[in-house]
Amino acid sequence: MMPSNSSFVMRLAEVARDIEATLTSLLSDEARSGEIARPLRLMAAMRHAVLAGGKRLRPFLTIETARMLGVEGKGPRFAGSGIELLHCYSLVHDDLPSMDDDDLRRGRPTVHKAFDEATAILVGDALQTLAFEILASLETDPDPAIRSALVLGLARASGLGGMVGGQLLDLAAEGRYGAANLSEAEIRRLQMMKTGAILTFSVEAGAILGRADDGARQSLTAYGRALGAAFQVADDILDRESSTEALGKRTGKDQEKGKATLVDHLGLEGARRECARLVAEANDALAPFGAPADVLREAVRFVVERQV
Template structure:
């Protein structure tokens, strides 16, 4: 199996994900569907096509490839993850949530369309994700498909991404008349592990499931992805603190304005960068049991640490 770098891998995956999402979001109804309203499809396409780093699909397919699983099956699982990620961004951007007008350098879905359409687009993307995973085309083994569904659902649900968003809103003081409760570092880490890290870790775990990885290998991949997810969030917070909106593709400086608790706010820029470096080292160390075939995953850790958008 030839070894490629992460930059090449993510570029190849991004092109395949774009084409795959185009196919998933076609006007033709799938068996069991009645019709696909044009405005809803347009909003779903606006949310998912023509932008994004595609880090999660790249991570899933890189892990699957490490364990010998390649082709359309890992790609379909990656498309499901990207649909869940897209849905989360559409809903997070809503006025009732983070109230953002810009995403990936373009108007957010509720600005390009309207709030009701944005809510339905997010709902439909989430449903499409699980329909894709449950389809036999994703894996011939129903037990594998069921495990994929379980891992992604738990990462996206009350103990993962949605729960993390709830904690984030509470930390802003949305539900307290006397203002937000100041979070300590442990609470911030838990919030970020749920809101951001859970889906990144699930992506890696799903790749290991598709590759039929053994227990020790799966534990190593989980440790790697956990550190990677934490590093990604710190890098994102650093971009919000220091980046320019035109480079980042969304409004910056919003965390401080909203009074959000972040490690950048707690540790300062220098302290946050030191933590980012330590997490990157932890991620790389977790891959120590693997040889050069894991180089794309090592590259992913470096990519996250050095990201500028």
């Protein structure tokens, strides 16, 4: 039976609380084994970037995918926290004046506004390296092959062929490097890299921790890709229809910068139909898992129906 929306929201909130507690511990001022010291200003700025609430969707996907495959506890929680730190690093750098130039994130001043630009750059650097440290830690999994697969997967999802490459394409879509008139296929590729790659890997990380076989891994990757694409289309719709106050970040940025989205190509109603198609695609990918995948089915529905 599909979980009710209220039970799903409760589960999402429960995981978010667990992740918040883990992140708070990881970002304490006390130096960890092998560290010389933790500069207090850097730690304060890192906590500002990370401990600002949020749905914690990426660690939720890791934890729930692993749980569906029979693995629970500290390992998935640590892996999910590492992915969340990587995600937060990307937001800090995206917000910089040289990138998206945003003053607001999750209803609070962005890191370069609350501190300064140099500190924000270093915050991103530190969050990125800490993310990989966590994935490589024995606390994430005792099997070095599993930890290696997690590190490799996150590196590929976040690097030049994934999130970072997608950010460059996003900047190019603003016309920074010459004329920009992206086709629908080019927009889909950009979004798959910039946003979709980390969301997809969040699911794959749970599959890795859950020792999924090749067939299950392929199905879960297909689910993650459909969810990631749906997330971005829904985000584009929210950017057009919601307010800065509701979202906690500036809206209408893409239109201001003349950057095309799928909403431009498909229209709002077409974009909503595309969301519905992607939900169906994600659910089809979960068919081999039966009822144990109901939380993941609810997750993709949540992604397209959310209002913030």
